[in-house]
Amino acid sequence: RATVSPPNAAQQAANTEFWHGFFGAVSVIVVSELGDKTFFIAAILAMRHSRLAVFGGAIAALAIMTVLSAVLGFATTVIPRVYTHYLSIALFVFFGIRMIREAYYMDPNEGLEEYEEVQKTLSKKELDDSMQASRDALDVESGVVFGVHRRLWGFFSRVFFQALTLTFLAEWGDRSQIATIILAAREDPVAVSLGAILGHSACTLLAVLGGRIVSQRISVRSVTFIGGIVFLCFAVSSVCLGSGEDSLKSL
Template sequence: MDIGFIHAFLASLSVIIVSELGDKTFFIAAIMSMRYSRTTVFMGAILALALMTVLSAFLGYATTIIPRWLTYYVSCALFAVFGIKMLKEAYTMDANEAQEEYEEVQSELRKKEEEVDKQAMVDLEAGISRTPQRRLLFSFVSRVFLQSFTLTFLAEWGDRSQIATIILAARDEVSGVILGGILGHALCTSLAVIGGRCIAQHISIKSVHFIGGVVFLIFALSALFIDPDDH
């Protein structure tokens, strides 16, 4: 198999896992899966993450108009910066960071549900029914699925994993980046919806950041051993 594809796949898979474990999207899936159907929550979240991965990969691929050697070494430098930043965050991070992030996401989701319930009550009291378009939409797609998709997509936008995917696609084979990224997201989201509260509250964000920093640095240093033309 092509070494470029393998490198892109492994890099994307590793980077996504260390970026997404204990991330906001992870907690969204974990909390929603405790209230609603795990399958529905998973499908909404993974569709959003897969779409974001493809969009990010093609954004990175668009930079191929720039000389190959330049994008390759610039991306490696950015990976090194990410790695150092994550190691610094791991060193200064509070041990209860995961619990705080979990409670913050839980609070946000509760507020959104209260807003939806309040709006539904106002509409009911005013005798306002859903528009035909909304009724048609909800006849095909459940509200939970849409909520999982929307919240995950918005939380992922501008996230570390999205930026990392763009950087990887700028230097590595796009197909490998996309497949590795989607698999990484699927594994993390599966853990979130299956483990739910247990994993969300006992995961060590400090350890994940430390491992993540090392992973980012490893792939940054790979530039010293792999020729850009091999990708």
């Protein structure tokens, strides 16, 4: 009778690393992005435009940023793993303490203030765009039907690219991008990318569906504090799991 051999140690280690990186990326992104500037950008744009266009543009930007960050993190694998291991621990501790300190000194109304700041910034841009759209509406050279379709498609694509560019620029150098680079440097970069994109998708979906309500209900101070704790937990987890250098040598 044929027998099924149990998975070997290498396969078990690979599965553990994959899910550790995946869920680690999801949790880090969620606590980093809730109440963040990119969250408010998606929320405000979704109140004024197509939610689908805003969601698509924001997720496209975040997915691109996530893949770039994972590639940067993976590029550090040319450095001996033990060095990136301890560097990641140091960075997790640094950002964890920094976030807890920010939460301690943060104004309880920080979320609403940032929401209003982003809203004012977008209002001016929306005014300029609406004036341009009004001028374009006077162009009827293609006929009424084709003109309407063209304006609708132009409006949709304009909103999509507006959400994409604003989100991409706001995300560049953000805490979540740095966290993605750190995770990809020591975990499975594919798992980190998938987990980060899932985390971004959840936060962006929440923003476009009920961003204003969420911004009034959640405490950015509490989320920042929890985020700091999560970063410190990852530092402790990294210490407990070790660099994995010995297991790699044994393969």
